[in-house]
Amino acid sequence: xxxxxxxxxxxxxxxxxxxxxxxxxxxxxxxxxxxxxxxxxxxxxxxxxxxxxxxxxxxxxxxxxxxxxxxxxxxxxxxxxxxxxxxxxxxxxxxxxxxxxxxxxxxxxxxxxxxxxxxxxxxxxxxxxxxxxxxxxxxxxxxxxxxxxxxxxxxxxxxxxxxxxxxxxxxxxxxxxxxxxxxxxxxxxxxxxxxxxxxxxxxxxxxxxxxxxxxxxxxxxxxxxxxxxxxxxxxxxxxxxxxxxxxxxxxxxxxxxxxxxxxxxxxxxxxxxxxxxxxxxxxxxxxxxxxxxxxxxxxxxxxxxxxxxxxxxxxxxxxxxxxxxxxxxxxxxxxxxxxxxxxxxxxxxxxxxxxxxxxxxxxxxxxxxxxxxxxxxxxx
Amino acid sequence: xxxxxxxxxxxxxxxxxxxxxxxxxxxxxxxxxxxxxxxxxxxxxxxxxxxxxxxxxxxxxxxxxxxxxxxxxxxxxxxxxxxxxxxxxxxxxxxxxxxxxxxxxxxxxxxxxxxxxxxxxxxxxxxxxxxxxxxxxxxxxxxxxxxxxxxxxxxxxxxxxxxxxxxxxxxxxxxxxxxxxxxxxxxxxxxxxxxxxxxxxxxxxxxxxxxxxxxxxxxxxxxxxxxxxxxxxxxxxxxxxxxxxxxxxxxxxxxxxxxxxxxxxxxxxxxxxxxxxxxxxxxxxxxxxxxxxxxxxxxxxxxxxxxxxxxxxxxxxxxxxxxxxxxxxxxxxxxxxxxxxxxxxxxxxxxxxxxxxxxxxxxxxxxxxxxxxxxxxxxxxxxxxxxxxxxxxxxxxxx
Numbered sequence: 001x002x003x004x005x006x007x008x009x010x011x012x013x014x015x016x017x018x019x020x021x022x023x024x025x026x027x028x029x030x031x032x033x034x035x036x037x038x039x040x041x042x043x044x045x046x047x048x049x050x051x052x053x054x055x056x057x058x059x060x061x062x063x064x065x066x067x068x069x070x071x072x073x074x075x076x077x078x079x080x081x082x083x084x085x086x087x088x089x090x091x092x093x094x095x096x097x098x099x100x101x102x103x104x105x106x107x108x109x110x111x112x113x114x115x116x117x118x119x120x121x122x123x124x125x126x127x128x129x130x131x132x133x134x135x136x137x138x139x140x141x142x143x144x145x146x147x148x149x150x151x152x153x154x155x156x157x158x159x160x161x162x163x164x165x166x167x168x169x170x171x172x173x174x175x176x177x178x179x180x181x182x183x184x185x186x187x188x189x190x191x192x193x194x195x196x197x198x199x200x201x202x203x204x205x206x207x208x209x210x211x212x213x214x215x216x217x218x219x220x221x222x223x224x225x226x227x228x229x230x231x232x233x234x235x236x237x238x239x240x241x242x243x244x245x246x247x248x249x250x251x252x253x254x255x256x257x258x259x260x261x262x263x264x265x266x267x268x269x270x271x272x273x274x275x276x277x278x279x280x281x282x283x284x285x286x287x288x289x290x291x292x293x294x295x296x297x298x299x300x301x302x303x304x305x306x307x308x309x310x311x312x313x314x315x316x317x318x319x320x321x322x323x324x325x326x327x328x329x330x331x332x333x334x335x336x337x338x339x340x341x342x343x344x345x346x347x348x349x350x351x352x353x354x355x356x357x358x359x360x361x362x363x364x365x366x367x368x369x370x371x372x373x374x375x376x377x378x379x380x
Numbered sequence: 381x382x383x384x385x386x387x388x389x390x391x392x393x394x395x396x397x398x399x400x401x402x403x404x405x406x407x408x409x410x411x412x413x414x415x416x417x418x419x420x421x422x423x424x425x426x427x428x429x430x431x432x433x434x435x436x437x438x439x440x441x442x443x444x445x446x447x448x449x450x451x452x453x454x455x456x457x458x459x460x461x462x463x464x465x466x467x468x469x470x471x472x473x474x475x476x477x478x479x480x481x482x483x484x485x486x487x488x489x490x491x492x493x494x495x496x497x498x499x500x501x502x503x504x505x506x507x508x509x510x511x512x513x514x515x516x517x518x519x520x521x522x523x524x525x526x527x528x529x530x531x532x533x534x535x536x537x538x539x540x541x542x543x544x545x546x547x548x549x550x551x552x553x554x555x556x557x558x559x560x561x562x563x564x565x566x567x568x569x570x571x572x573x574x575x576x577x578x579x580x581x582x583x584x585x586x587x588x589x590x591x592x593x594x595x596x597x598x599x600x601x602x603x604x605x606x607x608x609x610x611x612x613x614x615x616x617x618x619x620x621x622x623x624x625x626x627x628x629x630x631x632x633x634x635x636x637x638x639x640x641x642x643x644x645x646x647x648x649x650x651x652x653x654x655x656x657x658x659x660x661x662x663x664x665x666x667x668x669x670x671x672x673x674x675x676x677x678x679x680x681x682x683x684x685x686x687x688x689x690x691x692x693x694x695x696x697x698x699x700x701x702x703x704x705x706x707x708x709x710x711x712x713x714x715x716x717x718x719x720x721x722x723x724x725x726x727x728x729x730x731x732x733x734x735x736x737x738x739x740x741x742x743x744x745x746x747x748x749x750x751x752x753x754x755x756x757x758x759x760x761x762x763x764x765x766x767x768x769x770x771x772x773x774x775x776x777x778x779x
Contacts, residue, residue, distance in 0.1 A: 001389065001452045002382045003685045069381055260777055280773035287772060291699055295678035296671075302383045318671040367664075374667045 003298070005073070013073045015050055020081030026348055032084060033204050039162060044085045048117025052087070056095040056239070061111035063095065068239055072246035072301040079250025082348075082355055084205050086120065086159025092243045093236040094121045097167065101184060101224035101232035110165070110186075122163035124154040124187075124210050125233060132364025132372070134237050135179045135230065139212065141170035147218040148172075150185060150193075153211050158362070160208025161198025163189050168212065172227050179230040184223040191215055203358035204351065235305075241316045241363055242304040245297040245323045248359045252290040252330050255352040259283065259334045262341070262349075279337060286333055289326035296322045313376035317369040324366035327356035383678070385452070393456050400464040403429050407734060409465030413641065414736045415747040417589065418467050420503070420545040426467050427500030436498040437474055439628075444482060444490070445498050451684030454628075462633030470542065473497040473504035475628070477550045480568070480621050484609040493548075493570065505543040507551035507571070507595060508618070510536060515767050517552070518562040518615060522597060524553035524569060526604070526611075531555070531569065533577075533600040539761070540593045543580050546573050549595065556612050568614035570606040577601070585757070587750035588728040622763060623697065629762060630680040630700035631708060635673055638711045642666065645744055646718045656718055669710045676703045695775035698768035705758040705765060712748075712755040719745040726750065 005013070023046065032040045047053060055070055057063020064070075071092060078087055095114050098107050098121075113119035130136045139152025150170050154160070166187040174181030189196050193215035198208045224232065260283060263274035273279055296319035303315035331353040335342035338349050345351075360366060385393065408422045430436045438454050440446030449457065462468075469475065478497050481489055496502030513520040522535025533553055543549065551569045559565030571578070577600040583592045608617055643666065646657035656662050683696045716723045722741030730737055730746045738746035759765045773779040 001385060001681065001685070003682050005381060260779075264779075274779050277770070277773075280777070280779050281766070281769040283777055283779070284769040284772040287776065288699055288702060291679055292672070292675040292703065295675045295682060298381065298682075299383060299674065299678055302381070315674075318674050322671050322675050370664055370667050370671070373671060374663050377667070377670070 005069075009070060009073055012070060013077060016052065016074050016077035017080070019046070019050060020077055020083065024081040024083060029082060029084065029204075029351075033200075037162075038200050038204075038206050039085050043083075044120070045117055047083075047085060047087065047091075053091045053117040054115035056092055056099070057111050057115035058099055061107055061115065063111065063115040068242050068301040068304050071239065071243050072297060075243045075246035076250035076253070079247035079355075080254040082204070082251070082351055086122070086162050086206070088240055088243055088247070089122050089157070089159040090114070090120045090162070093123045093240045094167065096239045097123055097184070097232045097236035098223075100235040101229060103224045106186070106223045119164045120159065120162050121165045121167060122157060122159050123167045123169070123184075123233075123236060124157045124160060124163075125169045125237075126155060126157060127153060128155050129176075132368040133177070134233060135177055135182075137169050137171050137182050138176050139168070139170040141172050141183060141185060143172070144216070147216065147221065148185065150187070150212045150215040150217065153209065155209045156201075156207045157210055158205065158207050160210055161196060161206050163196075163208075165189070166194075166210065167223065168210075169229060169233060170212075174227075181227045182229045182233065183226050184229040184232070185217050186221040186223060187212070187215065187217060191217070201358060203354040205355075205358070237363060238304045238312060238316055241320050242297070242300040244359055244363060245293070245300045245319050248323045248327045248356060249290070249294045249297045251352050251356055251359075252286075252293055252327065255330055255334045255349060255356070256283070256286050256290055258347075258349055258352075259286065259337050262338055266339075273337075282333055282337065286330045289329050293323045293326035310376055310380045314373055314380070317364075317372035317376060320364060321366045321369040321373060324360035324369070327360055328366070331356040383681075385456075389452055389456065392453055393460060396457055396460045397464075399433060399435075400460060400466065403433065404461075404464055404466055405429075408467060410736075411734060412465040412467060413637070414744065415641070415731075415751050416734065416736065417731050420542070423467050423470050424500050424503070427470075431499050436500070437478070439475065440478065440498070441482070444478075444494055451681075451688045455632075455681060455684060458628060459633035459636070462631075462637050465637070468634060469628075470503075472506050472541070472546075472550075473502065476506060476621050477504050477570070480550070480608060480617050483620060484568075484617050488605075489570075489608070496547075502547045503542075503545050505540055505546035505549050505573075507537040507540060507549045509539040511538055514539075515764055517618070518566070520552055520554060520566065522551065522553045523557070524555050524567060524602070526555070529604050531567075531602045531604065531607070533569070533571070533597045533602055535597050537595040537597075538583070538592075540580070540595045541591060543573070543593045543595055544582065544590070549573055549578075550608075552614055552618055555614075559612065563615040565612055566614040566618070567611050568608040568617045569602050570608065571600065571602050575600050575602070585754065587753040588726075588731075589750075589754060591754075629697065630676055630704040632673065632677045632680050632704070635676075635704070635707050635711060638708070638715070639666075639670060639673060641744075642711055642715045642718065645715060648742070648744075649718050649720070662714075662718070665714055669707060669714065672703065672710075673707050676700070676707060679703070695771050698763075698771045698775075701762060702765050702768050708758050709755050712752045716748045716752040719748055723749040723752075 054063040055066045059065040141148040141150050166189055168185050168187045169182055171181050172183045193213045195211040196208050201207050264272050266273050299315050300319035303312050306312040334349050335353050342349050435447055437446050442448040481493055510520050524531040524533045549571050552566050553569055554565050555567040556565030577598040579596040581594045582590045647655050649656040651659050722745040725740040727739040736743045
């Protein structure tokens with residue numbers, strides 16, 4: 001049992017925090033959001049230059065071979081800056097999936113470019129009926145003489161519009177909810193039959209709905225064994241859940257600090273509003289929530305790679321539920337305590353509010369994960 | 381960062397489990413696990429067994445007879461002892477007055493008082509709160525006037541827990557009523573409960589229990605040598621004590637045991653022909669408590685770890701107090717609701733007597749409503765949760 005971070009890990013934190021402070025200011029971020037793409041390739045390359053896109057890539061493929069704890073620390077810092085580049089999908093989910101799926105050729109072809117940030121590869125998995133149930137895959141891949149034909153819809157794929165290449169999950173066998181029979185295919189987003197509808201989300205990030213209509217792909221586009229992709233997809237989601245919790249914890253820290261600061265400066269009735277006990281207790285509760293969320297984020301980072309599936313599920317779902325609830329409480333109270341100013345675009349607090357809201361709605365919300373937690377507890 | 385136990389820590393856990401299997405009296409464990417009342421002799425019997433094993437005072441330094449455990453060992457011990465159904469530690473001697481005596485008492489006081497605390501031979505109680513001094517403790521009025529080598533104490537203490545069994549009481553008393561600030565005129569006295577002039581009167585709480593008392597002092601003669609530290613510096617020692625009172629207040633181990641009891645009951649109770657634990661709404665409520673408790677366990681370990689590296693318990697303990705007590709209350713509430721109308725039949729004797737039985741309904745239902753009533757105290761005592769939020773606001777948020 002040890003809660004300390006190594007010198008190397010501390011250095012990583014310092015590096016990302018410094019980058020966010022110096023290069024990702026409120027104004028810089030605002031300009032990125034206003035740009036046509038809504039994200040910045042230049043900033044992406046800067047993150048890659050710091051080695052962050054290489055974190056989850058094994059050393060043999062040009063990465064750093066770090067783990068969920070390093071990812072957690074990076075996400076804390078990226079959260080504070082509300083970085084909008086697709087770090088979670090492209091630098092966490094994709095390398096984890098490609099590392100776990102056991103396909104040497106695909107790993108050798110894709111991972112070095114993922115590590116260097118040169119190619120943005122996005123996992124297109126979620127579907128309209130998924131709602132957190134990652135075994136729900138209705139998209140189908142029919143085998144042909146030369147390969148496969150894909151048909152289906154993927155929705156709200158984070159960073160989908162930025163993708164240079166997609167890793168699409170599709171069913172090669174079985175029924176919609178089966179874990180068996182799911183395969184992963186490499187798909188060019190510009191291929192015939194692929195429609196990528198790119199849009200902004202409420203929190204300033206980007207996502208895409210991706211429609212696949214009779215998309216023909218060669219047999220060589222299959223990644224890993226046919227029908228056996230579920231474990232790798234699950235691993236990618238598990239580590240993404242941990243990363244998302246960490247991002248939220250980073251935001252909570254920042255939003256609590258900015259709220260505290262605001263209430264110390266804002267004067268009403270002839271005194272700083274922070275003198276009022278009703279606000280002090282509210283902020284004490286915000287602090288309590290953030291500490292409990294941080295504890296669960298630690299647990300998620302350790303357990304997201306646990307070989308015991310039951311323990312892994314319980315810890316991750318409990319973490320996502322607690323973090324989701326804490327994020328909602330803190331975000332709502334932060335806006336409330338900022339009064340009218342909390343409603344505006346001009347302060348960071350409303351942007352924190354929106355991102356925390358979005359995080360709860362991503363990869364299964366607090367209610368969904370409470371149910372997952374119950375199911376995993378009953379199975380134990 | 382690593383949240384897993386090391387092989388050495390796992391070996392220690394096995395050692396603790398073995399000890400509990402061999403040494404924890406089953407009649408006591410049964411009472412604890414079924415939510416029945418413990419008697420004074422149950423607490424004392426267990427303390428003597430712990431003392432024999434060398435584990436009488438887990439938190440004490442080695443020089444005073446502590447086992448020299450680190451925070452992880454303490455956590456493991458608390459968790460295992462609670463799971464096995466060991467009685468909670470009565471804190472007044474071991475966790476409250478002893479640290480004060482160690483930090484501020486004279487060598488003579490240390491030699492005189494500490495051995496009886498760790499061995500379980502001497503029962504201590506607390507004389508802090510007064511009718512007019514609760515959360516605003518520094519406004520206490522119990523007066524101690526110096527007469528030669530004695531103080532003469534007059535006044536009234538209240539919410540004195542289990543003082544009916546106590547041999548000694550530690551008291552905050554006012555020695556200088558004219559001090560410029562309330563906090564500056566207070567002294568810390570150790571008083572023998574057999575001294576003439578002390579009267580203990582029971583206060584019966586809404587669950588029918590006799591846990592707390594009023595203690596009256598009428599011209600009680602206390603030797604000056606029983607004062608801790610300097611005259612009029614008692615508030616410093618009191619604050620130190622309150623810091624120690626909050627360690628382990630998270631009660632993670634006990635809440636885990638209670639959660640397991642809740643789940644067992646909810647598996648036996650049925651709703652629409654199915655176990656209550658499978659009812660979606662009830663299951664979600666139980667899951668919420670369980671997830672909050674998981675988070676608290678890690679928060680507690682983080683606090684213990686920080687404490688072992690740097691300092692005495694800090695304001696972070698307020699987090700543990702608030703969350704720990706909220707969870708205790710939530711579990712007691714769910715347990716009561718789990719049995720529905722059979723929470724209502726009430727017979728105090730069924731809680732006091734050692735065997736679990738109910739005047740009506742399932743036996744396990746007998747203590748649940750009374751326990752729910754009793755546990756309302758936890759957010760009030762030890763610095764109410766509102767006071768804890770003040771502490772967080774002032775000491776952590778800097779307000």
